Amino acid sequence: MDIVSALFCENLNLRQAPGGATRIDLSGVMFSMAAPSPPPVTVAPHLIVLVRCRADEPGSAVLEVVFRDADGAEVARNASPFTVEPGKFTYRLVRGELTYPELGTIEAHCRIGQGPATVVPLTLLAPLG
Numbered sequence: 001m002d003i004v005s006a007l008f009c010e011n012l013n014l015r016q017a018p019g020g021a022t023r024i025d026l027s028g029v030m031f032s033m034a035a036p037s038p039p040p041v042t043v044a045p046h047l048i049v050l051v052r053c054r055a056d057e058p059g060s061a062v063l064e065v066v067f068r069d070a071d072g073a074e075v076a077r078n079a080s081p082f083t084v085e086p087g088k089f090t091y092r093l094v095r096g097e098l099t100y101p102e103l104g105t106i107e108a109h110c111r112i113g114q115g116p117a118t119v120v121p122l123t124l125l126a127p128l129g
Contacts, residue, residue: 001061003118004050004089006110012048012091024050024091032123040101045122047094047108055087065094066109075099075106100124 010028017023026048035041053059060083067076076096084090098106105123 001054001057001084001112001115002052003110003112003115004052006047006049006108006118006120008045008108008120008122009048010046012046012093031121032125034125035100035103035127037127039103039124040099041124042097042099043124044095044097047096047110047120049092049094049110049118050089051082051084051092051112052089053084053086057086059084059086061112063092063094064111065096067096067098068107068109070104070106098122 007026008030009026013025015023015025036043047065049063060081062079062081064079066074069075076098078094078096080092082090082092100106103124103126105121108120109117110120111117
């Protein structure tokens, strides 16, 4: 299986397209966000991971997401088994509670089984106002 995409998003909508195809609409894709208050602060963004399963692969695996701070230390982790019909796509929604002791970046390291990691950063910016 392959990770096709991994993004922090505000919203995901699925819709049918002509011919029985499915469309995935992602909105509010972000790589940074303003802190809701001065640090330390905890945020819980949605990480959406799109996965492809080839027709000749078994349809079950484990998605692991390790959130790491700028020093590489693990700040949160999520591992969840999933299934997808061979030859199809699926998505996984991961919601990590990320505590930022100060402004900066936390990276989500996403991988299926022991496969390569797809890394997605989320930078916390100064609060508004």
